[in-house]
Amino acid sequence: AAAAEARGRPAPVAMDTDRATASTDGTSLLYAVIRLIFQACGFIFYATIECHGLEDFPAQGQSTLLCFNHGNGLADPLCLIKATPRMVRFCAKDTLWSVPIMKYFIRNSGAVPIYRQREHGNQAKDMNLDVFRTVIRALRDGGCLGFAPEGVSRFLPYMEQPFKTGVARIALDAVRQAAEAGDASFCVRVVTCGLTFTHREKFRSDVCMRYSRPIIVDAVFLRRYQNEREAARVLTQQISDSLEASTINAPDWETIRLGITAARLHQAPSTDLSLGQYLTVLRGWVEVLKMAGGKEVSESDAVNSAKLRSHLSVYQDLLDASGIKDDRVRRAAAVGQALPWYWCVWGMLQRAVLAGVLFGVAAPGLLAWMPVWVYVKRRERLLMSRGPRWNDSVAETKMMLCGLVCIAFVLCCVAYALLSCSALPLLFIAYLYATMRFYEEAVADARSCRSLCKLLFLRPSTMRAIAATRAGATAALSQAIPLLPPGVVSELGLDKAEALPRSSWSRTLEFYFPWWLSRLLVLFHRRRKKDWNEVLRLTDHNTMDYVR
Numbered sequence: 001a002a003a004a005e006a007r008g009r010p011a012p013v014a015m016d017t018d019r020a021t022a023s024t025d026g027t028s029l030l031y032a033v034i035r036l037i038f039q040a041c042g043f044i045f046y047a048t049i050e051c052h053g054l055e056d057f058p059a060q061g062q063s064t065l066l067c068f069n070h071g072n073g074l075a076d077p078l079c080l081i082k083a084t085p086r087m088v089r090f091c092a093k094d095t096l097w098s099v100p101i102m103k104y105f106i107r108n109s110g111a112v113p114i115y116r117q118r119e120h121g122n123q124a125k126d127m128n129l130d131v132f133r134t135v136i137r138a139l140r141d142g143g144c145l146g147f148a149p150e151g152v153s154r155f156l157p158y159m160e161q162p163f164k165t166g167v168a169r170i171a172l173d174a175v176r177q178a179a180e181a182g183d184a185s186f187c188v189r190v191v192t193c194g195l196t197f198t199h200r201e202k203f204r205s206d207v208c209m210r211y212s213r214p215i216i217v218d219a220v221f222l223r224r225y226q227n228e229r230e231a232a233r234v235l236t237q238q239i240s241d242s243l244e245a246s247t248i249n250a251p252d253w254e255t256i257r258l259g260i261t262a263a264r265l266h267q268a269p270s271t272d273l274s275l276g277q278y279l280t281v282l283r284g285w286v287e288v289l290k291m292a293g294g295k296e297v298s299e300s301d302a303v304n305s306a307k308l309r310s311h312l313s314v315y316q317d318l319l320d321a322s323g324i325k326d327d328r329v330r331r332a333a334a335v336g337q338a339l340p341w342y343w344c345v346w347g348m349l350q351r352a353v354l355a356g357v358l359f360g361v362a363a364p365g366l367l368a369w370m371p372v373w374v375y376v377k378r379r380e381r382l383l384m385s386r387g388p389r390w391n392d393s394v395a396e397t398k399m400m401l402c403g404l405v406c407i408a409f410v411l412c413c414v415a416y417a418l419l420s421c422s423a424l425p426l427l428f429i430a431y432l433y434a435t436m437r438f439y440e441e442a443v444a445d446a447r448s449c450r451s452l453c454k455l456l457f458l459r460p461s462t463m464r465a466i467a468a469t470r471a472g473a474t475a476a477l478s479q480a481i482p483l484l485p486p487g488v489v490s491e492l493g494l495d496k497a498e499a500l501p502r503s504s505w506s507r508t509l510e511f512y513f514p515w516w517l518s519r520l521l522v523l524f525h526r527r528r529k530k531d532w533n534e535v536l537r538l539t540d541h542n543t544m545d546y547v548r
Helices: 002-006 029-045 075-083 094-098 102-107 117-140 166-180 219-223 228-246 253-266 275-293 299-322 326-335 341-385 388-420 424-456 460-483 488-492 505-512 515-525
Strands: 046-052 064-068 089-093 112-114 144-147 187-197 205-211 215-218
Touching (some): 029 388, 064 075, 064 166, 075 089, 075 205, 075 388, 089 094, 089 144, 112 117, 117 144, 166 215, 187 228, 215 228, 219 228, 275 299, 275 488, 326 460, 341 424, 388 424
16 A cells, blocks of 8 residues: 555555455355345345346356346345355445445455546556456456446446446456466356346335356357457357346336336236236336337337337326326226226225224334434435435435344344343334334325225216227237237246246245245235335336436
């Protein structure tokens, strides 16, 4: 560090070289503790975390590069550390080593600092030379390293393209150095993980993670190309294609909004669809809607896409103006009316009473949570006051603050229970978790009551007009179904149990416990959502964009 300062450049961040160059990637005690903390944070913040493809993840000791899309700040590596079965050492911008609280987790997770030109100017290249040597050495020793090819996190409806080739060059350099050292059998396995958040910054939202099968980079891969630059370009494109196939990418948020409408028309999102199935359908319709302005599609496909886009836009605007959802209009189109007025009134009374009871039971717990929620909201407003580019920091702030407070509270309760030989503090922990679940159910009942109220005062002529608009949108949707990417229709044909990942804990519960007990345990963990687009709001948000 002193030598660096003498040469007129900032001292590099202190890095645990022993940890970064360990001969194996076995999970250290500190990393295990960090993973446990992140698992607790993810369990509290996200209602559903669905992981696909873990069965194909390279075994410990196999050199691995884990590449992921980066649109949710530090929540992305948090989810990856929580789910990935191996210790992952992330490469991250060096400025994170000075972030309060978070810096302690970063320093002890084996992360490696990357120096960006934005902060360090022309000195960044020289400062990164030692870093890349350390990274390649760790890779050759069988480690697992995590990279975001986009470079930085951005709250956007698409991945920032083109990807940087640094990840590919690291893999190719490691293979070349191994070959020069006489190890011709050495290879690097490049795995991508597509992260899709239904509402990335919202409490009790959902996330789906899709790990790809490894791309093998070895001496044979290198010999296929004239030089390493061409090989790096091809490998970067393969990484890009793999992430594109497992994430939702649209030119704007409006396209995703209309894609959600199309997914609802095509197959009503409910608990009959797993989260992965729903997002596959949504991604398929987003790809179809993108054809309207595409240059590499036929004229007829572009026309059908533009027609579908127009119908969906008009239909969703009517739903938003009326304050109702597609399932109400679906019934009206099928039987001639949405619900008789007396059913609406009876349903409103039921849901109002149930919401009141649930809010009442949860009230003491909500008061206990109130100081944390107020502080988190203040932090959120502070972040948003800095501009839209700070959207991606909202989730990480909420998750870490709430998670750390909860962990501290649980540890204090357990310690007090042991010292006082009383089970009361443990019951209080269970009650606070139940408070969160009661609150979810109460908000859902209040939202349903509000929707029924809107439906009650909706004129029959207005409902007929909306139903007619829906019929036009459905007809345009039927014409566009052949344009869906391969696999979307077959994914819908799967039973929900078949579509769930093999590692799903609900499958494990159903294997070891009677079905009725496993269902109760699942319901205690998370709400059985009628729509994967639900958030803790009284109104329907047909979007994945940031919602204040």
